[in-house]
Amino acid sequence: MSxxxxxxxGPRMSQIVTHNGTIYLAGQVGNATDDVAAQTQTCLDKIDALLAEAGSDKTRILQTVIWLADMSDFAAMNDVWDAWVPEGHTPARACGEAKLATPDYRVEFTVIAAQS
Structure with a gap:
């Protein structure tokens, strides 16, 4: 058994789960008082740190799911995403609109990546 x-x-979730060389990250959110661009950057910074801790990096991301509280924030979120994601290493990605844990959260990211 692997x-x-x-x-x-914690009692509800783990921030990182690894299995058979695959890393699963819990949903990452930013600071509730920030705008969507700042929240996106905070999410991506958290993802960088968690992937490093799990033995990987953003070039090894397989899939990202992004939830926006309002699709009108799509372009602002993408501006930050496009500057962060390495050219030639874009993962499979989905983005949708959903109510998030609090109305102040504008964006949430979940990631699946391969370990290095």
Whole structure:
């Protein structure tokens, strides 16, 4: 049986789960008082740190799912995303609109990546 490793776990979820060389990150949100661009950058910074801790980086992202509280923020979020994602390493991606945990959250990212 292969090992499942859970990091930064609490009663509801773990921030990182690894299994068979694949990394699953919990949804990442920014600071609720920030605009969507700043929230996006905070999310991506968190993703960088969590992937590094799990033995990977953004060039190894397989899939990203992005939830926006309002699709009118799509362009502003993409401006930050496009500057962050490495050319030639764009993952499979989906983006949709959803109510997030609080009305002040504008964006949330989930990531699946391969370990290095």
């Amino acid at each position: 090992t499942i490793t859970r990091m930064h776990g």
